[in-house]
Amino acid sequence: MNVEILAHPEVKSALNRLIDLARADTGQSARVTNFLLAWWDGDQWGNFPLTDLFGVDRDVATDMATVFAFLGQHGGAVYIDAFGDQYRDQMADLVERWRPD
DSSP states (O other), rough: OOOOSSHHHHHHHHHHHHHHTSSSOOOOHHHHHHHHHHHHHHHHHOOOOOGGGGGSSSHHHHHHHHHHHHHHSSSSOOOOGGGGGHHHHHHHHHHHOOOOO
């Protein structure tokens, strides 16, 4: 299922900013990666501790909240790759970078 057309532009913008940050090498990057990978497959890649929110800037937390709110309002499960194949590839890159073992 591709929900790209269903997502509000602010959701996709927030998602893109989060992915860009996750590709960096900072403490915030690690926390954002936890958020994204928990959404993609928490059982395999680890869950997102809510206390990770304490370690990100307000703008980053707002982007996370935007994505979270979208997911909560959408009927049924929506995973990041539903926004397009490029997101699946970006998530695979994050796994390789942050969860190499």
